[in-house]
Amino acid sequence: MEDEIKSEFEKSGFSVNEEEVLKKCLTFCINYKLKPSDLVSSWEVHYLNRQLSGSEVQNAHMDGFLLHLQNEQRDAVIKEESYPHVYSSTDIDMILSDEHEDIREDIIGTPTDRQERLRAEPPASTPTTNGTRLSLGNQKILSTDIMTPFEQRTNKFVVQVAIKKSPETDIDERDHELSNHEDDVIKRVQSKERCYLKVLSSGPERGCRFMYDRIEEKFNSLENRIRRHAAALVASGLEKPVDPTIASEETLFSVGMVCCDAEGRLNENSILLQGSAEQSGGQNVRLDLQKLTQFSFFPGQVVGIEGHNPSGHCLIASKVVDSIPLSVSSDLELPPSKKQAVDQEFQPNAPSTTSEELSLIVAAGPFTTTDNLLFQPLIELLAYASRKQPQLVMLLGPFVDSEHPDIKRGAIDRSFDDIFHVEILRRLQDYTEYMGSASRVILVPSIRDASHDFVFPQPAFDIDSSELQHQITCLANPGLFDANKVKIGCCTLDVLKHLSSEEISRIPTDGTRDRMGRLATHVLKQRRHDVPLDLSLSPESLQITSVPDILILPSDLAPFVKILSVGEISGAEEQVKCISVNPGRLAKGVGGGTFVELNYHGNAERANASVIRI
Template identity: 55%
Template sequence: MMTTTKKIEICSQKSNKCITTIYIIHSPKTKFWRHLFYSFPSQLQSTGKTLDRMEDQIRSEFRKNNFVLVEEEEILRKCLTFCINYNLSPSDLVSSWDLYSINRQLELIVSDAHMDAFRQQLQSEQKQVIIENEQGLHSYTDVTMEMTDEHEDAKEVVPTSPAGQNVVNLDSFDVTPITNGKLHSLRNTSELVTPFGQRKNKFVVHSRVNSKHTAHDIKEEQGEENSDDDVIKRIQPIKRCSLEVHGSHPAPGCRYMYDRIEDKFNYLEDRIMKYSEALIASQLFEEVVDPSVASQKSIFAVGMICCEEEGRLKEKPIMLQSCVEHSGGQRVRLDLQKLDQFSIFPGQVVGVEGHNPSGHCLIATKIVDYIPLSVSHDDSSHETKTQAMDLDKQPADSSDISSDLSLIIASGPFTTTDNLFFEPLSDLLAYAQRKQPQVLVLLGPFIDSEHPEIKKGALNTTYDELFRVEIIRRLQDYVEFMGSAARVILVPSVRDAHHDFVFPQPAFDINLADPNHQITCITNPGIISANKVKVGCCSVDVLKQLSTDLVSRGIKNRMNTLTNHLLSQRSFYPLYPPSEDTPVDLSLASEALQMSTTPDILIVPSDLTHFVKVLSLEGTSEAKCMCVNPGRLARGEGGGHFVEVNFHGTPDSSSASVIRI
């Protein structure tokens, strides 16, 4: 199918002379006719009175709003084209520019460098109006001309990605403005002005943990240029790290969204039973009894925190549901008035010391919300599967593997909301090429289903193809540039438009011819071991969801408490019932959501404030875990944050930096 253009001439009834010519373009992608531009007859173009009057009005509107035109003649000519193409009055045009400048924090100076980006905003506004009024569109019939190779300038031109791949063909670029009688080309994306590209500093260190960096390193991280000789002196070849993937559940192509009530019951019952067995094995607590039986003496019970009513958990009433073995699954009211400090949420499994004099209410005197470290993880029922990557290249003796590891951690979205050029990802990879980490950990979403253009369905390519072209090809170029020592870990997200909408989530199935196993896809959530450093990853925003349903008293550091709940519950997602936007399938969760081992580094990206914290595990001050929230690499039309970690044996001796891009 070809793009066609139709011409309509509007003539005077008295003189039968042409007053105005309207051209209308039909795109096979949009499947309907749309107005493209007006063409004034020769007599109007020769006098130019109408156009001059409109230019004066545009100039006057800019001055009325205190704007200063730097290149006045060029700007007025382009603004006049915008008014004609988009049927805007001068006041409407200046109002749109005012909004554009406020959103991008520009001063009162109007520069020609911003005209291309301003035109894109006008195109998006026009496209939204057309979509909203699509039912009222009419098709016009008149002289039709086919666009052939002779009309090369009139072909639809769309911006390409920074990698040069012409994959994103948005409807918002169908209407191409005319300047000096020629179509304005958008072939070179380097000429496009995006808010992300207007950053003054590319990389700014936001905060550090255990910093040992010099002023020279800070200057380098902030993006200041150095000579080529200086770069060669500072960069040392990285050493390839060992890599093992713990667990493989769920597997790609698994059957999901068929979980039954029996599956949910078995999952919750199994969690309570394992928690009870672990507390009994520690020999620090009494025998577990039924909390719903009346008793005047102090008892010890184990159960799951529940809410009696729908909605958020409230301090009253809070229920404790014990296992079938001890109480037949009955619930009892839990009274926390005697506690000075606690932090609970629905789905949390706890041990409770207290007494129940009436049989209807358990009055708590102590809550145990962690499993002592003296109790090892239960691997008897489900043996953890471990997949070692390229075993032939690993040392024969595991003691020869160093516990040092360098990582760069980033979480999606990887492109700004105003385009699909993936500029933040390109800058991140450029930074990684300079810093040369052993492992680059990227967590989704990669093709974000919440992106405005994806929500509109404005692509002419599949999500899978967009993922391969914009993400996988960039990563292949990265590992090719870095050499065989570099590794990339990909973790999917439930917001990935091209992947299974289920949690826990299988790994990407990318089928790369990668003999060196440099690009590794793991499940969400998942655990890897790199140089004996255990790294746990989960792309679901569980911290934000926990913060919504958390009930606490006497807690000083809420963020530390939220993160510690994941470690103490030994679960990547201990919340139940789950959040409405998280498609949890409990038939897959028994092995996938459980932390088979306590990680040295726990990566939990969230919309909450980014952080890097070294936390002591509950019940001990010796065992610690480095918890990382890298934030989002792209936030709106600007950059976000990522984290660089240098791990040296233990979290206390390691360093990390939060970097704003």
């Protein structure tokens, strides 16, 4: 058959000189049940689409050709008109028994006659414990023996990090228990109390115009930051700040923004303090940090500095106040009409006595591996969620990652919106239909989403279907909301990585060296996201008016779940506790990544969470 394949290539004007290429082509013919002539025809299409040069078929082309064949096979399934299957008692008996190991259709989803289901499940659908392959919807899937690197994992779910781990969070024990009931449709979904949501921060309107901010707006924003920070420190009992550039032997207190006096990374010899236009005309002064036993600075940080400036050119710091006094009781105020609309949309018939308890799963994109666009990690995550039945599944972008190799080189034949609606929204719709009305999903976009606006702050996804809006809620980026009275803040920008590359710090020998926790605390202390942004769009959405119970900051850095202590409450001895979560990325390269499962019971000290590797 290899000779026949080689002959067909030569008839079409191509040459095959490598044995490895012929072996791979033979494998393709066997796996996809293709004749040599059909294989060569597919190669010609791939050759023209990729605009390859030369007549020799090289081994370097085989990976791209394999992906082309997979797409062709999937498109062939899509063209087949599917009809709803009416399930009978015979079907139920067959599924509940373990006699039929060749089942290829799922019984989870409710059969419908939606004709808009344009796409089928990819070949790598979620495998169950008894070896059968099931999808989360009533869609046909393609049977194939091709295994992607993601499918070749030894362990499906492994706890990487856990805080306050309880027996119920042991993945191995739970998977063992769940495997006994994997095919029990009746026991699979239990009745749960619906999670009630209330959006607390308003972002830009959908379809807004952006990149129209002016220099005046940027200046006013920076000036207002310093003035608000100074006013809050004065209100907490500190003295009124003065101009830091004035020469004086007496101790003074000043508030300003940390700057760098040169190109490159901030260091102890290049750090400046820039005062407000009101206090110092916007002038800056060099900071001397030798007397400080500990500090943590980054460009753009607003701080209060106590020290003296004998020469007028250098402020010798003796004390740093790097956080705004906290207020855990003040919610973000929305206009009455806007707030009422939010309550009616997201909290129909919500009881006022909802307890502060919440179970949620948090995952951040990318949701597919770099070698394909099959979204296998997302399928595995939803299968895990369908077994664990959390009240809330929170997914943070990117969903259609602009950094994906196929998207960057333009090797796809579908629009970004089509990929998002078919691969993401329809799978989520299948999940919510299966789980029932108690389950809810939150989507937060990312500036890396190819199907969304490249701007920050970022409007929410525009989903028209009322069915999706009932259980799938789209938030702006950044977002702040209440879930069962648990306040949750999130931002999909990699703030932690940005701060990590810019921060300088000094830690005493007996001090804690929790770098990840310190970076997350900066966001709360500054009560604002300091990143490139469009200040003409909803600047109020960038303000963090109070410390949330849970702060979600997805990052490329190591995933973690930490309990942060952020200052003290006025009039109380206890510190404000906040759970900071970096779920990591659900997909990393050609393999799986991590996500977080969290159970909140009234306060941070009683919560338990796990970082789970998929």
